[in-house]
Amino acid sequence: MTSTSIEAPLVQVRDLVKEFEVRRSSWRTQATTLQAVSGVSFDISAGEALALVGESGCGKSTTARCVLRLTEPTSGSVRFDGVELTELSSGELRKARKRFQMVFQDPYTSLNPRMTVGEIVGEPLLVHGANAAEQLARAAELLEQVQLGADAADRYPHQFSGGQRQRVGIARALALSPDLIALDEPVSALDVSIQAEIIRLLQHLRDELGLAFLFIAHDLSVVRHLSHRVAVMYLGKIVEVARTADLYSRPAHPYTKALLSAAPIPDPLIERDRVRIVLTGDPPTPVNPPSGCRFRTRCWRAESLCAEVEPPLIDIAEGHKVACHFNLWS
Amino acid sequence: MSLLSTAPRLLVDVAPRSTWKSPWKRVTVIAGMTVTSFWLVVLITLSWWAPYKPLDAVGGRLQAPSWHHLFGTDALSRDVFTRTLYGARQTLPVSVGVIVCAVTIGTVLGSLAGFFGGWIESVVMRLVDVTLAFPPIFLAMAVAAALGPGLQNAFFAMVIVWWPIYARLIRGQVQAVKHRDHIQAAVSIGATRWRILRKHVLPLSFTPALINATLDLGQVVILTATLSFLGLGAKPPSPEWGAMITDGAQFFYQWWVAVAPGIAILTVAMSFNFLGDGLRDALDVRAKR
Numbered sequence: 001m002t003s004t005s006i007e008a009p010l011v012q013v014r015d016l017v018k019e020f021e022v023r024r025s026s027w028r029t030q031a032t033t034l035q036a037v038s039g040v041s042f043d044i045s046a047g048e049a050l051a052l053v054g055e056s057g058c059g060k061s062t063t064a065r066c067v068l069r070l071t072e073p074t075s076g077s078v079r080f081d082g083v084e085l086t087e088l089s090s091g092e093l094r095k096a097r098k099r100f101q102m103v104f105q106d107p108y109t110s111l112n113p114r115m116t117v118g119e120i121v122g123e124p125l126l127v128h129g130a131n132a133a134e135q136l137a138r139a140a141e142l143l144e145q146v147q148l149g150a151d152a153a154d155r156y157p158h159q160f161s162g163g164q165r166q167r168v169g170i171a172r173a174l175a176l177s178p179d180l181i182a183l184d185e186p187v188s189a190l191d192v193s194i195q196a197e198i199i200r201l202l203q204h205l206r207d208e209l210g211l212a213f214l215f216i217a218h219d220l221s222v223v224r225h226l227s228h229r230v231a232v233m234y235l236g237k238i239v240e241v242a243r244t245a246d247l248y249s250r251p252a253h254p255y256t257k258a259l260l261s262a263a264p265i266p267d268p269l270i271e272r273d274r275v276r277i278v279l280t281g282d283p284p285t286p287v288n289p290p291s292g293c294r295f296r297t298r299c300w301r302a303e304s305l306c307a308e309v310e311p312p313l314i315d316i317a318e319g320h321k322v323a324c325h326f327n328l329w330s
Numbered sequence: 331m332s333l334l335s336t337a338p339r340l341l342v343d344v345a346p347r348s349t350w351k352s353p354w355k356r357v358t359v360i361a362g363m364t365v366t367s368f369w370l371v372v373l374i375t376l377s378w379w380a381p382y383k384p385l386d387a388v389g390g391r392l393q394a395p396s397w398h399h400l401f402g403t404d405a406l407s408r409d410v411f412t413r414t415l416y417g418a419r420q421t422l423p424v425s426v427g428v429i430v431c432a433v434t435i436g437t438v439l440g441s442l443a444g445f446f447g448g449w450i451e452s453v454v455m456r457l458v459d460v461t462l463a464f465p466p467i468f469l470a471m472a473v474a475a476a477l478g479p480g481l482q483n484a485f486f487a488m489v490i491v492w493w494p495i496y497a498r499l500i501r502g503q504v505q506a507v508k509h510r511d512h513i514q515a516a517v518s519i520g521a522t523r524w525r526i527l528r529k530h531v532l533p534l535s536f537t538p539a540l541i542n543a544t545l546d547l548g549q550v551v552i553l554t555a556t557l558s559f560l561g562l563g564a565k566p567p568s569p570e571w572g573a574m575i576t577d578g579a580q581f582f583y584q585w586w587v588a589v590a591p592g593i594a595i596l597t598v599a600m601s602f603n604f605l606g607d608g609l610r611d612a613l614d615v616r617a618k619r
Contacts, residue, residue: 070514097520110511114533124519172515 008082009043010179010212011067016040016076018062022287034287036062038236039076041313046179049206049213051223051244053259054233055283060216061105063233064182067214068100069093081179098128100180101173106189107165111157117143117168118153124175142171146201163194170201174209182214187222199225221263224248229319232256235294236286238313242320252322252329255295293325301326355611362604365597373418382409384416384569392584401590404577413569414590420570422598424481425550428488429543435489436496437532437539443497444504444535445527455501458494466491470553474562481570484563488553492546496539503535510534537613545606548599555595571595 018037036059044050052060066073069085078085080100088096101124104110111120121142122135130138140150146167157165166186173181183202187195203226206213217223223230224244231241232255240253251257258277265271279298284290290297296306305325313323382388387407388399395402401410443454461469470487477483507513508531516526557563558572566573571591578588 065514068518070518094520094522097518102515102518104511104515106511110515112512112516112530112534115529123516123521127519127521127525169515172519176519 010046010048010081011044011214012077012079013043013063013067014041014077014079016063016066016078017074018059018066018071019074032287034285035236035289036286037066037073038286038289040233040236040238042231042238042241044180044212044214046212047206047210048229049215049227051213051215051217051227051230052233053217053220053223053230056218057283057286058233059236059286060218060233061184064102064184064214064216068097068102068182070102095128098124098176099178100182101176101178103166103169103173103181103183103186105185107162107169108189110169111165113157115156116153117148117155117157117160120157120168121153121171121175124172128176138175139171142174143168145174145205146171161194162190163198166190166194166198167201170198170205174205177209178211180212180214182216184216185218186215188218195222202226219263220248220259232259235283235289237294237323238321239295239324240320240322241313242317242322246317246320250329252316252320252327253295253324254299254301254328257328293323295324355608358604359608362601362608365601366605369418369422369598369601372415373422376415376419380412380415382412384408384413385567392581392587394584395586402584402586404574404587405581410574410587410590413574414571414594416569417571417574417591417594418598420481420564420568421551421554421572421595424485424554425547428485428492428550428554429547431489432492433496433539433543435493436498437500437536439493440497440500441504441527441532441535444501445508445523445531451501454497458497461491461494462498467553467556470557471560471562474557479562479565481558481564481568484554484557487557487562488550491553492550495546496542499539499542500535503538504531507531507534541606541610541613543606544609545603547606548602551595551599551602555591 016037017035017039019033019035021031022034023031038059040059040063042050052063054060062071065071066076067078067085069078069088073086076086080096083096085093085096115123118136118139122130122139125135125138136153139153143150143152148164148167148171152160152164152168157168160168170186186202187198190198199222202213205211206226213226215223215227220230227244229241230244230247231238232247232253233239234255240247240251240256242252247256248260251260258279261275261277265274277300281298284294284297290307292308292310293299293302293306296302299306303326309325311323311325313321315321316327316329385408388409389403389407391403391405391407393399393403399409399411401414404410404413439454443451464472470484470491473487473490474484477486513526513530516530521529554563555570555572555575558570559576560572561576564570564573566577571594574591575588578584578586578591581587
């Protein structure tokens, strides 16, 4: 996977903004807006896995949902293979959805309990005009592909464990042979032992089918194995983007450093020397974000400049961008 | 292929419990089923074995119960036992019909309101609010009186009173189900909104309506009888339970004239309630989450 590909990236997200209206109380009509995503831009090349990480509530799931237009973005542009998704009519969008699919976080609520696994996995084909025989054949093939076995098709979701259900969710996302799959914390609801299996399955599918991933996670150790590049989000903004190896070895943003220091290292010798950076306080509310740099309220390197000027996301090395006035490399 | 493939479709996430909460519950459910089946059999086979005709004068006026007339005779010398059994042919189809119509209208309007929101929801829910603002019996009486007496008009009156209950119930369920991830998943595979409503929202929203319908059936039986009792339902010669009670209410010492249809109403209403209760235990989603 070369980061310097000449052709246009598969997905181009520019200045994506998503605002929600929050009403203070039911009788007061005046509403305040909450900016869950404030001006996010990134690219994903074909076959590339980009991870979006950050604390819960930082807008990473909302970003993914806006990219797939499961929620309408307030402003900004999402181009998928040259097509502007935000301008498609609902009919065109439904057809376009063939090429980008989603795997959801909770395998218990993301499968319809009244449908058999075969129906669930085959539904995307049915919706896009396949006949019953094709649907059946493809469902069996998909279930084999996610290592569930074709005889799972006649059973109902409640007869499966969380990990198996997540495999069903993955099979459904694969059904239409998409180019991009957005994975919204696909393993965080699962037991640790199952997590590894699912990660391995995803890795295998990515390599075999040449899928691009938009992988959402709040845990950097999960991301490491699966993604080519990592984007770190804080309070609705991307603060650092880099190739996975670079980000893990030389983080430039203080927030990235703090996140990395929180992840245990599976090597007792290095783990012993791990210095944890414990951030104090909670992330500020996105209804009223801090001026300047949004991370300054919890940053140990913050100076007066940080409150005045918002740091732009700039290149500090080949394929490594960071938004910080006093990044750790300087 | 697998043994488990025959799992019933009417389940929510978990497998059903095989028994009800308590032995008493079991008794009531079995009693409910027995009484309901009894009335169903009567309803269907009555004309082959009924001892008399419901409108024929047989024997003397106001005779006490005897082997010839199990529940005696009424003021017009008609056999009360026969009339009570024939009463099922009036009340039960009307009650079931009212519930079926109310559930259908309520499901259609309630699901549209809950799923699409916007002006559809405003219109439907204001209509629901207006209707539910009146006590059901008074509203049914007013509508039935406006339409004129007759079982058919009573039927319409009851549908008008009852559909909003289901509209509100279904709307709430639809709103709750709408935000589950599998609805988002259906959107993301490119399913149409119509398909999502039909295949993904309604099947999960319908169980409470089904339970409520069974419980309400008993109440509709009572309301049908009430309207007839007040002269707004079935007209006099026809053997309807409520109308029969009106006749019997004039004769204090000839108690059997009113008591027989009263027992019929009691048993039918109670058995439907028992059934609904059992059904709720067997199907309730909330109890099992």
